[in-house]
Amino acid sequence: MLSLWLPRLSTDRIVRWRDSSPSPRLRGEGRGEGLLEAQTRGNAPSPACHRCATAGDLSPHAGRGERALVIYGKRGNAELLVAVDEAAERLGLSPGLALAQARAMHPAIEAIEEDAEADSQLLDKIADWCLRYTPLAAVDAPDGLLLDIGGCTHLYGGEQALIADLAARLERAGFAFSIAVAGTIGAAWAAAHHGEPESYKGGEERALLSPLPLAALRLPPEIVAGLARVGLKRIGDIVDLPRAPLAARFGAELLRQLDRALGREHEPLNPRLPIAPYVAEQRFAEPIAREEDVLGTVARLAVRLQFALERRGDGARRIELTLFRTDGELRRIAAGTSRPLRDPAQIRALFVERLNALADEFDPGFGFDMARLSVMVAEPCPPEQIGIGGGEDSAELDRLVDRLSARLGARRVRRLIAQDSHIPEIAAVSVPAQAALAAATDGGWQAYRHYCAEAELAPRPLRLLARPEPIEAIAEVPDGPPLRFRWRRALHEVIAADGPERIEGAWWSEQGGPARDYFRVEDKSGLRFWLFRSGLYRDLRREDLAHGAAAPTWFMHGMYA
Amino acid sequence: MLEQLRQRLQAMQKPVALDGAPGCLPLGVKPIDATLGGGLARGALHEIAAPSEAHLAAATGFAAGLAALRSDARAPSPRLRGEGRGEGVFPNTQNRGNAPSPDRLRHSASKTRVNALMAQTVDLSPHAGRGERHRLAWIAEDTALVESGALCGLGLDAFGLPPERLLTVAAARTQDLLWAMEEALHCRAVGTVIGEWRHGAIDPVAVRRLSLAAADGGALALLLRTAPMNDLSTAATRWIVGAAPTVIPYGFRSRGLTPASRNDEEIIPRFAAHLVRNRRGPTGSWILQWSEADEHFLLAPHAQPVAAPALDRPHRQVA
Numbered sequence: 001m002l003s004l005w006l007p008r009l010s011t012d013r014i015v016r017w018r019d020s021s022p023s024p025r026l027r028g029e030g031r032g033e034g035l036l037e038a039q040t041r042g043n044a045p046s047p048a049c050h051r052c053a054t055a056g057d058l059s060p061h062a063g064r065g066e067r068a069l070v071i072y073g074k075r076g077n078a079e080l081l082v083a084v085d086e087a088a089e090r091l092g093l094s095p096g097l098a099l100a101q102a103r104a105m106h107p108a109i110e111a112i113e114e115d116a117e118a119d120s121q122l123l124d125k126i127a128d129w130c131l132r133y134t135p136l137a138a139v140d141a142p143d144g145l146l147l148d149i150g151g152c153t154h155l156y157g158g159e160q161a162l163i164a165d166l167a168a169r170l171e172r173a174g175f176a177f178s179i180a181v182a183g184t185i186g187a188a189w190a191a192a193h194h195g196e197p198e199s200y201k202g203g204e205e206r207a208l209l210s211p212l213p214l215a216a217l218r219l220p221p222e223i224v225a226g227l228a229r230v231g232l233k234r235i236g237d238i239v240d241l242p243r244a245p246l247a248a249r250f251g252a253e254l255l256r257q258l259d260r261a262l263g264r265e266h267e268p269l270n271p272r273l274p275i276a277p278y279v280a281e282q283r284f285a286e287p288i289a290r291e292e293d294v295l296g297t298v299a300r301l302a303v304r305l306q307f308a309l310e311r312r313g314d315g316a317r318r319i320e321l322t323l324f325r326t327d328g329e330l331r332r333i334a335a336g337t338s339r340p341l342r343d344p345a346q347i348r349a350l351f352v353e354r355l356n357a358l359a360d361e362f363d364p365g366f367g368f369d370m371a372r373l374s375v376m377v378a379e380p381c382p383p384e385q386i387g388i389g390g391g392e393d394s395a396e397l398d399r400l401v402d403r404l405s406a407r408l409g410a411r412r413v414r415r416l417i418a419q420d421s422h423i424p425e426i427a428a429v430s431v432p433a434q435a436a437l438a439a440a441t442d443g444g445w446q447a448y449r450h451y452c453a454e455a456e457l458a459p460r461p462l463r464l465l466a467r468p469e470p471i472e473a474i475a476e477v478p479d480g481p482p483l484r485f486r487w488r489r490a491l492h493e494v495i496a497a498d499g500p501e502r503i504e505g506a507w508w509s510e511q512g513g514p515a516r517d518y519f520r521v522e523d524k525s526g527l528r529f530w531l532f533r534s535g536l537y538r539d540l541r542r543e544d545l546a547h548g549a550a551a552p553t554w555f556m557h558g559m560y561a
Numbered sequence: 562m563l564e565q566l567r568q569r570l571q572a573m574q575k576p577v578a579l580d581g582a583p584g585c586l587p588l589g590v591k592p593i594d595a596t597l598g599g600g601l602a603r604g605a606l607h608e609i610a611a612p613s614e615a616h617l618a619a620a621t622g623f624a625a626g627l628a629a630l631r632s633d634a635r636a637p638s639p640r641l642r643g644e645g646r647g648e649g650v651f652p653n654t655q656n657r658g659n660a661p662s663p664d665r666l667r668h669s670a671s672k673t674r675v676n677a678l679m680a681q682t683v684d685l686s687p688h689a690g691r692g693e694r695h696r697l698a699w700i701a702e703d704t705a706l707v708e709s710g711a712l713c714g715l716g717l718d719a720f721g722l723p724p725e726r727l728l729t730v731a732a733a734r735t736q737d738l739l740w741a742m743e744e745a746l747h748c749r750a751v752g753t754v755i756g757e758w759r760h761g762a763i764d765p766v767a768v769r770r771l772s773l774a775a776a777d778g779g780a781l782a783l784l785l786r787t788a789p790m791n792d793l794s795t796a797a798t799r800w801i802v803g804a805a806p807t808v809i810p811y812g813f814r815s816r817g818l819t820p821a822s823r824n825d826e827e828i829i830p831r832f833a834a835h836l837v838r839n840r841r842g843p844t845g846s847w848i849l850q851w852s853e854a855d856e857h858f859l860l861a862p863h864a865q866p867v868a869a870p871a872l873d874r875p876h877r878q879v880a
Binding site for chain 2: 393394396397399400401403404407408412413414415416417418424427428429430433442443445448449452459460461462463464465466490495496498520521522524525526527528558559560561
């Protein structure tokens with residue numbers, strides 16, 4: 001378990017976007033820059049600005065001549081410092097101090113209001129970027145990350161190499177950090193925040209934790225203060241104490257945190273992203289940027305996934321391609337399929353469409369140095385039968401659906417299904433084709449035909465308006481068809497009408513609306529429409545009308561051929 | 562030399578025959594099929610335009626009718642399989658071209674119901690119509706769907722086009738529409754591709770691409786448009802299809818409007834179809850009617866000439 005602490009996240013963020021936008025006018029736009037781009041300016045923070053840097057250190061910041069930077073925020077009614085940069089710390093400022101007091105001590109400091117939103121966005125971005133090390137990356141708010149690197153270290157040639165790689169990249173990006181590896185989340189966290197940030201083996205937790213202060217157990221401040229009052233300051237002080245009195249006095253939380261840190265109790269990690277059941281990845285010595293190279297990589301990775309999928313008899317329903325840009329940005333491209341898929345050629349074809357659709361958004365920058373293809377959703381995929389029954393035909397259609405969905409978006413490619421309802425706009429709806437194919441192939445139309453025949457329904461129009469449009473109509477009272485009506489500013493004279501067909505609203509629902517009387521009408525020029533009157537004239541009482549109650553209104557709902 | 566080249570070109574432009582299926586889709590109406598030289602060419606692009614926005618539903622119906630037509634009239638459609646129409650091998654050569662009796666029209670609605678009931682007993686799995694590419698892709702722009710409504714599954718079913726066969730695509734831009742049409746035309750499972758290209762002038766290059774894609778895949782490509790302009794295109798035929806009245810307006814109005822009398826008149830799909838461009842033969846105008854009961858076109862019984870005069874007046878020979 002690796003714990004990464006970014007103690008100066010907020011101040012580093014300010015310094016970084018200042019450095020990345022040379023002109024002061026553009027400063028506000030600097031946030032969109034690459035996350036971990038190599039900074040070329042001389043004033044980039046140096047490796048020396050680790051947490052352990054003490055006031056006596058001669059770091060390059062000292063000679064930079066820049067003003068100390070503090071971040072303040074409102075806590076209760078007071079404006080307190082919430083973060084300070086290294087220069088400010090050397091001046092003796094620390095979080096928790098009142099802003100006014102800090103200004104009195106050092107009038108030259110620069111104070112910026114906190115932006116918790118931007119901080120957490122940056123942290124999320126760093127977490128995403130850490131996916132290159134392990135798929136199990138969790139955000140440890142407000143300024144840390146937890147990575148489960150178990151089983152991933154060999155990809156980098158060992159734990160130390162992985163830590164070195166991570167440290168080098170963070171340094172280049174200009175973050176102050178502290179990394180610790182230990183057997184449990186609690187121990188790694190404690191070591192990163194309060195101990196010597198290095199790598200500990202499993203089983204060393206006790207030795208590691210004993211000298212650390214109790215705050216390293218991630219306890220609420222009240223409990224730490226309460227323990228301090230009875231003289232318990234270090235973790236070593238409570239490890240061997242009888243448990244029952246401790247629990248009775250300070251609550252179960254204390255013991256649970258202790259047990260978790262010591263590995264007596266399992267602590268679950270809450271990864272930021274869902275874990276893909278199948279993953280294949282590839283790193284590149286030289287960054288790749290061309291689309292053909294990316295697609296070639298997809299095909300290669302898909303071949304590897306194919307073996308894994310075949311072994312378990314699965315097929316992919318949703319595939320995600322993650323591309324890691326050299327400057328730390330991530331490109332995530334997902335494609336859905338309408339049937340479980342494991343043919344590399346078809347997977348590649350899906351991404352051809354996705355990349356085409358992205359066009360300009362697909363910005364390789366200086367290239368990608370790693371690619372990962374993950375199957376996000378897998379479903380059992382029976383061995384394919386070729387050339388028997390209609391399978392080939394429908395497979396061909398599924399491929400078309402997948403291609404169209406990949407390029408245009410899954411919600412744009414739809415199929416019509418019938419639903420069990422008498423209200424026309426609900427009775428037939430369209431659903432995304434990729435979802436519909438997995439469901440019943442019939443789409444409910446058999447049942448609808450049966451119902452239609454039983455109920456002797458009048459034919460419905462070919463085209464149905466998305467929502468009925470109000471029309472001005474002159475009709476016979478109480479329930480006659482309209483004689484003439486005006487729709488979209490054109491007057492239509494009705495010469496034939498069929499109806500009414502009364503369709504009750506959804507009376508069981510609040511939004512049901514009144515009953516509708518539908519008419520099929522034909523106008524003089526042969527246009528055929530489906531109109532309805534919402535509400536009944538007989539429900540209107542004279543006194544209501546006198547009070548200005550609305551008379552039943554007419555609506556245009558559809559057009560017949 | 563020139564002549565030879567022309568012949569070769571002509572040979573290349575011939576509609577591609579599907580394996581087993583003919584290269585033409587007969588409409589089942591004798592004068593039209595004669596004009597078209599056997600029927601609407603498959604593997605080619607056809608334009609269907611509504612004379613105005615209001616008539617779009619009629620043009621939609623015409624296109625849906627073409628999609629619902631079955632090229633092999635021998636095999637009854639899945640909807641009808643239980644009926645057992647023993648009409649011989651080529652029913653459309655016997656009596657489809659003739660005007661049906663009024664009785665037949667009046668009963669068409671109840672017949673639909675019977676068919677629907679009969680269909681219960683029949684296997685209607687999606688593989689029932691295997692090998693005849695009965696899938697249909699309907700591709701439209703978003704704006705079109707908002708302006709004139711989306712296809713209604715219930716209406717299509719009543720019309721005789723089973724909605725199971727339909728795949729609808731909403732395209733945000735014209736380029737997407739054209740791309741999706743091309744993709745669908747290349748798909749071997751799709752027999753008919755209908756694109757609603759409503760806005761803007763038609764781009765001859767795009768139409769040419771679509772024609773080539775259609776010829777390559779062998780599917781029937783229909784382009785649905787409104788307010789046709791007389792622009793150049795490589796489409797095999799261009800139709801202007803509007804709604805035609807099913808009742809005679811003036812006679813009817815003089816009788817007075819009483820609900821009972823109006824309910825006598827049956828409202829059925831009827832089109833005024835003008836073939837204004839035909840690369841393989843003459844043009845013409847017809848008043849057609851769609852029989853929802855057994856899914857075929859027939860000439861309207863009271864065919865009257867509509868506003869635009871027919872160029873070669875083929876209806877005279879029929880009436």
